[in-house]
Amino acid sequence: MLEKIEVTIDGQRGRLDKALVEAMPEFSRSQIQQWIKEELVTVNGEVARANYKVKDQDKIEIKRPEPVEMTIEAENIPLEIVYEDDDVVVINKPQGMVVHPSAGHPTGTLVNALLYHIKNLSSINDVIRPGIVHRIDKDTSGLLMVAKNDLAHDSLSKQLKDKTATRKYLAIVHDEISHDKGTIDAPIGRSKINRKSQAVIEGGKPAVTNFSVLERFKDYTLIECQLETGRTHQIRVHMQYIKHPVAGDPLYGRRKTLEGKGQFLHAQTLGFVHPRTGEQMFFEIPVPELFATTLKNLEK
Numbered sequence: 001m002l003e004k005i006e007v008t009i010d011g012q013r014g015r016l017d018k019a020l021v022e023a024m025p026e027f028s029r030s031q032i033q034q035w036i037k038e039e040l041v042t043v044n045g046e047v048a049r050a051n052y053k054v055k056d057q058d059k060i061e062i063k064r065p066e067p068v069e070m071t072i073e074a075e076n077i078p079l080e081i082v083y084e085d086d087d088v089v090v091i092n093k094p095q096g097m098v099v100h101p102s103a104g105h106p107t108g109t110l111v112n113a114l115l116y117h118i119k120n121l122s123s124i125n126d127v128i129r130p131g132i133v134h135r136i137d138k139d140t141s142g143l144l145m146v147a148k149n150d151l152a153h154d155s156l157s158k159q160l161k162d163k164t165a166t167r168k169y170l171a172i173v174h175d176e177i178s179h180d181k182g183t184i185d186a187p188i189g190r191s192k193i194n195r196k197s198q199a200v201i202e203g204g205k206p207a208v209t210n211f212s213v214l215e216r217f218k219d220y221t222l223i224e225c226q227l228e229t230g231r232t233h234q235i236r237v238h239m240q241y242i243k244h245p246v247a248g249d250p251l252y253g254r255r256k257t258l259e260g261k262g263q264f265l266h267a268q269t270l271g272f273v274h275p276r277t278g279e280q281m282f283f284e285i286p287v288p289e290l291f292a293t294t295l296k297n298l299e300k
Contacts, residue, residue, distance in 0.1 A: 009058040028154035074115035087152040095141040122153035139262025143270040155275030166271030172264040217298040
């Protein structure tokens, strides 16, 4: 079913998508652009493109798809909320929790927990991933930002795309890294050998990881990684690529490794500009108990 929205241009100028954002501030620009792309927007009865230059008194009609009824169940799963206001939520995701439902994980995910604890979530990423702006892997712990409305989602997504958001991770990797800092600039795509994993491949999507050594141990190194891009499994793939895989990584690591519940990778630091107030937000969370205990054992 389609819901019809009618808009008359009255003073707005420039591109169609920008004019509609001004006329309908309750919707994000990315949502409006998606409707235009799907040819759900007409101007004076004709399908129009996003770069159409609007004219005074243009009659615009949007055939907006009616919201799909939410089919993901809210579950009373404990959730550590680090920060929350009317626009954004910052979550400390535990190791072992999947971010959103999928064929292999229909329940028990972060989204199921969010639906129980948070009243409103953005709808940009469909009913399966409400509010989810970015993800971290199941066995990676740490900070995630969640959008409570579409305008916040649009702003946070743009910050990730423009590389203005801060995301720093701690990782224990195999062997001692001799140099103190490094940058891995290597494209990532689906592996041609194992279709369930990612790899550095020619023609992959650009991926950049900066890292610095925090502490060296016998056979292991503690590093801090800062992402410039957000590819699937990026840190895990890049560290494997330079022959220092993340300890405990069941997919990209070594068989003989540290005992744990998956890779020793923790999203420790998260920073972004608040989508409504413009305030610089900054959060930092300690590593989980198992990670901290492992570090103490390595120091001994």
